[in-house]
Every structure is written in structure tokens, then in C-alpha cells.
Amino acid sequence: MRIVFASGKGGTGKTTVAVNLAYLLSKAGQNVQYLDCDVEEPNGHIFLKPTIEHTRPALVRVPVVDQEKCTSCGECSAKCQFHALVVLPGSTLVFPELCHGCGLCSIVCPAGAITETDRETGKIETGTGLRGIKFVRGILNVGEPMANPVIREVKREALSGHLQIVDAPPGTSCPVVETMSDVDVIILVTEPTPFGLHDLQVVVKVAQATGKPIGIVVNRDRGEFRPLIRYLAEQKLDVLARLPEDRKAAEVYSTGVLLLQALPEFRDHFADIAVGLGLLQDARELKNRGQLT
Incomplete structure (x- = not known):
């Protein structure tokens, strides 16, 4: 299965959700590959700490x-x-x-x-990160106007037999459309703010045009932003998880550490995403077996 994590705007927590879910699923015993298609500003490596084993040009x-x-x-x-x-x-x-x-x-x-x-036009790096997660990232050359060729090269590194977590660029332009092509599920990460809702509405239209299933993750949730709640209900979009607003999460993120490594209270939220996607059994059962601790 190939799952893409996207957002209508930068800073919503798209990469946070992608890398932590990759880590959780790897701990649960799945073969996981993380593909960073945000080639203009890839940052998944900060959290997954890969050892780069091979580098090649993107041509x-x-x-x-x-x-x-x-x-x-x-x-x-x-x-x-x-x-x-x-x-x-x-x-x-x-x-x-x-x-x-x-x-x-x-x-x-x-x-x-x-x-x-x-x-x-750039380069492709592959390696192995935390808990054996297979890691791929594309890096667009400085001054290069087109990201799509590098994104296509990243996707060519996809491994069969692995659950593929794809980190898309922010926004709704051509690189996002390229990243969303040939995936199984689209997860859109948003935040409960007027800007977050506006850009979510735009990226939902892009995602709906692909015909792929769509799930929503609300980050920095405070529970009181009624316009977002109404919109999700009107569009019949399933919310897989709501990650609470927490200053400690921002502090951990700023040090390049995964939330699941530092804040045990977030484990159930990420398990909810995995269970909602049908990738894990009931999270409580896994926790009892020691796979989420």
C-alpha cells in the first residue's frame, strides 16, 4: 500500500504525522519505506536519522x-x-x-x-533510518524550477513488499499532483484555523479529482473551531485522528525527536490513524503485546 500525506499549506504537521506513523508501523513489525517527495525542502531525515547508503543524480x-x-x-x-x-x-x-x-x-x-x-536537476538519496525504515529523499538543485522530474525519480525507488509512506510537498501545485498520482490513500493534515480551513478546501478538491480515498488528520486540535467541523461534515470526510495542541510537542519537534519517542500520550492518536487505515489491529491489543510502548 502507498499512502501519501499532504496538506494545503506548509506548517500543518504533515511531516510530523508521516514520520511518526512510519515509526509506529515499523515498531508493530511492518516493512516500512518512507519517501520524501518534498524535494524543495525535504526534512524527514531530521526525525528518522537515516544512514545514506547510495546517492545518484536525478536526470x-x-x-x-x-x-x-x-x-x-x-x-x-x-x-x-x-x-x-x-x-x-x-x-x-x-x-x-x-x-x-x-x-x-x-x-x-x-x-x-x-x-x-x-x-x-537534483539527486536521489536512499538509506536506512530508525527501526530499519527504508528511506528515500529527493533534493532539487538550487535554482531548478521544476520539482516533478525529481519526484518521479523518488517514486521509482519504491520497494515492493513494503508499506510506502509518501511525504508530499505542501500546497496544491503540480508537484503535489505528481506526488498524489498512483497512490492508494490520501491523508490530508490540517489545522483548526481560518488559513488551515481555506487551504484544506483547496487541497480536498485536488485530492477528490484523483478518485482516491481521503482521510483527515487534525493537528493542534483545540476542539472549538466550528467552521472546520461543519466543512468536514458537509464533505463527509472521515477524521482519523485529532492531535491535541501541546507546547511539549512543539518543543520535542524542534529538537528533531519523534513524538512517539518522547511523549507516550501521543501513541494512541497515531495508533488511531493506523487502525483507521486498516494497517493495525485494535491498538489496545498491540499495546498489551508491547508493540506500542
């Missing part, structure tokens, strides 16, 4: 134009949806930063003047 195929063969017919430029090629009299310009690597230009060129070469 995109971009066009190279043989100006001697090029007839300046304009076919490549006309077909490119991303305007990565511009045909001028006697010369065809390529803008590699705009290229999505689809290869269409080389296919439609009637003169056979276009070949492709690799361009590095």
Missing part, C-alpha cells in the same frame, strides 16, 4: 539541436507545450529549464535534427 532528457541539419521548419516549437524550443531564422534555441523531458520534439522533427542528452 531529465533534454533536446540537443544539430543546427546544420535543422531546417527551421518550426515543428518542434509548435508541438512543445512548455515552450522549451524557439525557432529563429537560421537557429533553434533550447531552454533546458523549461523542458519536461517528454521527447516529443525529437519524434516530430522531420529532419532528424534533434537528439537528447541528460541534464541533472
Whole structure:
């Protein structure tokens, strides 16, 4: 199963929920892989403490134009949806930063003047974190405008036979849509504030367009924000857990320690998420067996 954790805005606690659930499920005996697709600002490593075992470049195929063969017919430029090629009299310009690597230009060129070469847009790191959690993260090169190619490379590292916890970028733009593709369940993490509700409403529309099951986790819950309660009821969205607002949680987070390692009172909340997803049995039974302590 592949579960993606997303949010309409940054700072809602998306990564907090993702890494702690990965840790809990690993303690319960499951094979878990954590994939950090927030490639512009990955931070899951701060909490899962992985040993990086392999690093490779994330590559995109971009066009190279043989100006001697090029007839300046304009076919490549006309077909490119991303305007990565511009045909001028006697010369065809390529803008590699705009290229999505689809290869269409080389296919439609009637003169056979276009070949492709690799361009590095970031890097992919793999390793092993706490409790044997398999760890993958993508890191986008500074100044690189497109995260999607790196996100796709992260997902290519997915291991069969493992429960995959995918940490999505914040927001609702193309990188989020790319991360949400080919998953089984979408978990949206929100907070009980006007900004949190507004951005949740936007990301719910994106998630609903995928047709995948959606679950909600309310972080820093205080229980009194009626607009959020009404919205969730209107949309018939299931709340898997409500993590209470607690200054101690913020203090633990700021030191790079998992909540489950430092605050035992949060264990039941994360167990509720796992049980709600059908990934664990009744949390009390597991606790009696010593797997959640």
C-alpha cells in the first residue's frame, strides 16, 4: 500500500504525522519505506536519522539541436507545450529549464535534427533510518524550477513488499499532483484555523479529482473551531485522528525527536490513524503485546 500525506499549506504537521506513523508501523513489525517527495525542502531525515547508503543524480532528457541539419521548419516549437524550443531564422534555441523531458520534439522533427542528452536537476538519496525504515529523499538543485522530474525519480525507488509512506510537498501545485498520482490513500493534515480551513478546501478538491480515498488528520486540535467541523461534515470526510495542541510537542519537534519517542500520550492518536487505515489491529491489543510502548 502507498499512502501519501499532504496538506494545503506548509506548517500543518504533515511531516510530523508521516514520520511518526512510519515509526509506529515499523515498531508493530511492518516493512516500512518512507519517501520524501518534498524535494524543495525535504526534512524527514531530521526525525528518522537515516544512514545514506547510495546517492545518484536525478536526470531529465533534454533536446540537443544539430543546427546544420535543422531546417527551421518550426515543428518542434509548435508541438512543445512548455515552450522549451524557439525557432529563429537560421537557429533553434533550447531552454533546458523549461523542458519536461517528454521527447516529443525529437519524434516530430522531420529532419532528424534533434537528439537528447541528460541534464541533472537534483539527486536521489536512499538509506536506512530508525527501526530499519527504508528511506528515500529527493533534493532539487538550487535554482531548478521544476520539482516533478525529481519526484518521479523518488517514486521509482519504491520497494515492493513494503508499506510506502509518501511525504508530499505542501500546497496544491503540480508537484503535489505528481506526488498524489498512483497512490492508494490520501491523508490530508490540517489545522483548526481560518488559513488551515481555506487551504484544506483547496487541497480536498485536488485530492477528490484523483478518485482516491481521503482521510483527515487534525493537528493542534483545540476542539472549538466550528467552521472546520461543519466543512468536514458537509464533505463527509472521515477524521482519523485529532492531535491535541501541546507546547511539549512543539518543543520535542524542534529538537528533531519523534513524538512517539518522547511523549507516550501521543501513541494512541497515531495508533488511531493506523487502525483507521486498516494497517493495525485494535491498538489496545498491540499495546498489551508491547508493540506500542
